[in-house]
Amino acid sequence: MTILIGKDTKVVIQGMTGTAGKAHTRTMLDFGTNIVAGTKPNASNESVYDIPVFSTVKEAIEKRGANTSIVLVPAQFAKNAALEAINAGIKLVVIAPEHVPIQDTMEIIENARKKGCTIIGPNTAGVIAPNVKCKVGFVPNRYYTPGSIGIASRSGTLLYEFGNRLTSEGLGQSTCVGVGGDSIVGTRMADVVKLFEEDFETKATLLIGEVGGTQEEEVAELVAKGIVRKPIVAYLVGKSAPKDKRMGHAGAIMLQGKETIESKIRILKNANIEVADTMQDALKFLRKYVNQ
Amino acid sequence: MGDCIQLFEDYVNKILEGNNIKVPKYKIIGNAEEAKSAYADIGKEVVIKPIGIKGRGKLGLVYTAKTKEEAADATKQLLDKISNNANNAKATIIIEEKINAKKEFYLAVAIDTSLSKPFIIISSSGGINIEEVSANDPDSIVRVPVDITVGINKDEIAKSLLRVSAEQNDSFLNIISNAYSIFRKYDAELVEINPLILTNNNEFVAVDVIMNINDDSLPRQKEISEYIKQHDERSAIVRDMASMGWSYVELDGDIGIISSGAGLCMSTLDLMKLYGGNPANFLDMAQVDGNGLYKALDMMSKNQNIKAILIHLVAGLNDCGLMAEGIKKFVEERNPNIKIVTRIVGNNEEVGDKVLRSINIENIHSMDKAVEKVVEVSRNDNINR
Numbered sequence: 001m002t003i004l005i006g007k008d009t010k011v012v013i014q015g016m017t018g019t020a021g022k023a024h025t026r027t028m029l030d031f032g033t034n035i036v037a038g039t040k041p042n043a044s045n046e047s048v049y050d051i052p053v054f055s056t057v058k059e060a061i062e063k064r065g066a067n068t069s070i071v072l073v074p075a076q077f078a079k080n081a082a083l084e085a086i087n088a089g090i091k092l093v094v095i096a097p098e099h100v101p102i103q104d105t106m107e108i109i110e111n112a113r114k115k116g117c118t119i120i121g122p123n124t125a126g127v128i129a130p131n132v133k134c135k136v137g138f139v140p141n142r143y144y145t146p147g148s149i150g151i152a153s154r155s156g157t158l159l160y161e162f163g164n165r166l167t168s169e170g171l172g173q174s175t176c177v178g179v180g181g182d183s184i185v186g187t188r189m190a191d192v193v194k195l196f197e198e199d200f201e202t203k204a205t206l207l208i209g210e211v212g213g214t215q216e217e218e219v220a221e222l223v224a225k226g227i228v229r230k231p232i233v234a235y236l237v238g239k240s241a242p243k244d245k246r247m248g249h250a251g252a253i254m255l256q257g258k259e260t261i262e263s264k265i266r267i268l269k270n271a272n273i274e275v276a277d278t279m280q281d282a283l284k285f286l287r288k289y290v291n292q
Numbered sequence: 293m294g295d296c297i298q299l300f301e302d303y304v305n306k307i308l309e310g311n312n313i314k315v316p317k318y319k320i321i322g323n324a325e326e327a328k329s330a331y332a333d334i335g336k337e338v339v340i341k342p343i344g345i346k347g348r349g350k351l352g353l354v355y356t357a358k359t360k361e362e363a364a365d366a367t368k369q370l371l372d373k374i375s376n377n378a379n380n381a382k383a384t385i386i387i388e389e390k391i392n393a394k395k396e397f398y399l400a401v402a403i404d405t406s407l408s409k410p411f412i413i414i415s416s417s418g419g420i421n422i423e424e425v426s427a428n429d430p431d432s433i434v435r436v437p438v439d440i441t442v443g444i445n446k447d448e449i450a451k452s453l454l455r456v457s458a459e460q461n462d463s464f465l466n467i468i469s470n471a472y473s474i475f476r477k478y479d480a481e482l483v484e485i486n487p488l489i490l491t492n493n494n495e496f497v498a499v500d501v502i503m504n505i506n507d508d509s510l511p512r513q514k515e516i517s518e519y520i521k522q523h524d525e526r527s528a529i530v531r532d533m534a535s536m537g538w539s540y541v542e543l544d545g546d547i548g549i550i551s552s553g554a555g556l557c558m559s560t561l562d563l564m565k566l567y568g569g570n571p572a573n574f575l576d577m578a579q580v581d582g583n584g585l586y587k588a589l590d591m592m593s594k595n596q597n598i599k600a601i602l603i604h605l606v607a608g609l610n611d612c613g614l615m616a617e618g619i620k621k622f623v624e625e626r627n628p629n630i631k632i633v634t635r636i637v638g639n640n641e642e643v644g645d646k647v648l649r650s651i652n653i654e655n656i657h658s659m660d661k662a663v664e665k666v667v668e669v670s671r672n673d674n675i676n677r
Binding site: 101159 | 403561
């Protein structure tokens, strides 16, 4: 078992014929992903790597049974692409581009909520499940190997870095989820951790967090309440980052002193989540749980 | 991730006026003489303050005046104070009508990032102490979530309003509705009116307004893009970096960092600090190629504080070989006296290693060792000087 994606995942790639679209399609196919279709505006009898390209997601669903999409169009067009997929009935949409306007993201998420669709991202390298050879995203294939560590990461490049380190030290992964680097994302770390809790293949979760936002705190709350019992190891970056721009008083009113890196670490530790100072420490902590 | 840009208040005032929210009469002035004639237009009691200086109240930079002589005098004092501080040399001064309040409210349209929704925040305790109010008396603040696909629900907000205010609720509701329209129309992350003053004539006036725009929306916000171009006060290097689409923050250390991905870059900074090094910047190049690296090295070598540069890249789809060629070109053309340490791994890394070796750079595959090395190199350099 995996989370979010699995053996039944049939992917449609929105924006398949662009440079990035083609390149990402190639590496997803190489990993073993079942890509059933692509889309582009006004497609006519086209294909990429023998996969048919349609004009609409609706056709990809009707003709090829697509149930998952990845949006690889430029950020300014991401909202329309995502809404098309949501309205056509796709159940999981991965939104890859960075720089999607934040109000567009809110619109996408609100629409997805109403239609029971799961959004990953925006600004994400995607999801990879080595156990079932399925990748919906563009993390480098060779950094991942089957195993029992689940990853939820706000950073794409750190998802690469940890994949590489874990794999080279023989620590395989069940599912790795790039939740996306934006301040608003469709699926939050807490959602991912809850899914890992139900996933019998996942023994421990690596949480790759960052300064800002409240996602890590939400995970701590799940653990403190006993909703999540599987071990979690956290690695947080941004200890030396310049302070974020303050958002007037509204930020303070809404956050009540949360979201500094120090408070994040304190809240995680209070929930008995191990917080690693370095990546090497994170691997050391994780090894305890998967070698049992 | 997008950054937010705070607009200057004269521009915010224009936006509010254009969207049916009343602001005090105001004028931009450049000297004491202009203050006198502006006073004549605005009248009676005025406030004189610099635009774009944070914490100006606490810095003693906000003046009030009741005659044109006082206005001229205050402007002169303010200009003197500003010119004595190099950082504020370009500050603009605004003179505006002082609005007397029957009551002061707080109103904001903001984004709750944990719920991914816009929120209307209203309080009857407007003014500079709103943060304390929020901490000590959270019940005096009303927060109403908005379904962005529908817009504000006036009935729901009207009910919430009853908790903070008992009068003029129809016009208050209009202000809220207009503020939300502004938030949507300009792709704002925040529209904050504090205080929103109810005058003795039962009129609402937005006296101090903060408006932050989400910079990812600038491609479609042409007017604001143009405004930002005209008010660009960033340093040349920051501007150059931004024009490449890179995210760059200058820090006060002596080790330059060229990286890709905010997470990797931040973890590099953290590790560097752990090893006792001092980062000179944060640079997230997003998409990297040889040409981009050449440009980044070129821009960064203009920073006199930098003694060593760490190039830290994990290539997913891009090619280590091509990135190394960019470094090679820079080193061969410029023969820089800055030490370069690299960790460039991923796609085609063996070719990258070879290219770097040809210019005597031993590419280090371990992140920890690469960071340790660049810290060591920067120290040795210090001793030599």
